[in-house]
Amino acid sequence: MMRKNLLRxxxxxxxxxLNGWLGVGSSHxxxxxxxxxxxxxxxxLQHGAIDYSMALPMITAINTTQVVPLARPVSLDPPQxxxxxxAGAFGIICPMIDTPADARRLVEACRYPPIGQRSFGPTRSAMSQGPGYTTDDANREIVVIGQVETPTSLSNLDAILATDGLDGVYVxxxxxxLSMGLGADGDSSDPKFIEALRYVVERCRATGRHVGMHCANGPQARRMVEMGFDFVTVGSDTGLMGEAGxxxxxxxxxxxxxxxxGTGY
Structure with missing residues (x-):
């Protein structure tokens, strides 16, 4: 049987x-x-200094532990x-999912038929995810998350969340x-932003979907958990290294x- 996805x-x-973020292209x-x-x-791979040739050994390194490896592609690019x-990622967090059509395309890239259109060729995943790897197991265990990042995605949120095979969204x-005209402030206290976050949490809870947030720091991550987020990025390799240093x-x-x-004077 395929290795279980411990996130579930x-x-x-x-x-x-509690998720960590990797932007340094290093398996070490x-x-x-x-x-x-x-x-x-x-x-x-979207904003990190990472390409596929770096991502593969990074996922391999994570696979030596019980930590679940996820990946964010550059864009909604099914081949990538x-x-x-x-390569062994147990889930995808995909940027800029604005419409239900985007969400469906994401699911199709992540799920094997009959749910999606993922091509069968588990280069590493058949080894790293267990000798009993099957397409049914992969469809059940892989986590598929779309990013909510614009007012358009908020206006389409219910339709996005209604997409079969989508596990949740990630703010x-x-x-x-930035797209709301508030500047690029991921820890904004602006009431419009807070209202948007509460709306995303409420709709995800109502539809049984998971809801994640990319947090700027530990205190924000704690506040987001208290708000109802059930997936929070607590810190990144670059951020934690800089903060500790x-x-x-x-x-x-x-x-x-x-x-x-003194001089004595």
Missing amino acids: EVWASGRPV SAEVMSHIGFDSLTVD IMKLLD GPSDLT RNRLALVRESTAPVNK
């Missing part, structure tokens, strides 16, 4: 999925992130999506605030600041 078990337990970095404690890690799934907050340097610099002993 996390959701079944009532706990939100991915391996380090795999041992921090995230439920899943998303390899970002299929290759990422064949891209900076693109959403700045904090440690500040601590050491504070303790080693020169003491002004």
Whole structure:
């Protein structure tokens, strides 16, 4: 039998999925992130410094642990999506899903017939996801998530969520605030943005879909969980590295600041 997608078990337990984000094209970095404690890690080909030749060993490194590897393609590009799934990704977070037609095209790229049109050629996934790999198992275990990032996607949200085979949506907050005329502020406190987030959560709950959010920091991730999001990106490799480095340097610099002993005058 195909290896279980542990994200579904996390959701079944009532706990939100805590996701990490990978933008550095390095299997070593991915391996380090795999041992921090995230439920899943998303390899970002859209905005990360990553291409397919880098994504493959990163997914392989994640597969050595219990962490679930996900991938974000550059765009709604079925050939690239299929290759990422064949490489061993257990799910896809696809950017800019604005219409039900976009959502259907995404599902078709991720699901084998009769649900979708995914071509059969599990290059790595048949090994990394278990010797009993079948198309039925893959259709059941693979997670398919579309990104909600524009007012158009909000206006079409119910139709998007009605797409068979779609597991949920993921808010891209900076693109959403930018397209709402609020600037690229993923942690905005603007009432219009907060209202939009609450609307997405409410519609996902009403339709039994999962709802995710790309969070700028830990406090925001906690607030989003309290709001009802059941999938939150807590941090990225670049963000965590920068934050840890700045904090440690500040601590050491504070303790080693020169003491002004005066001139005696």
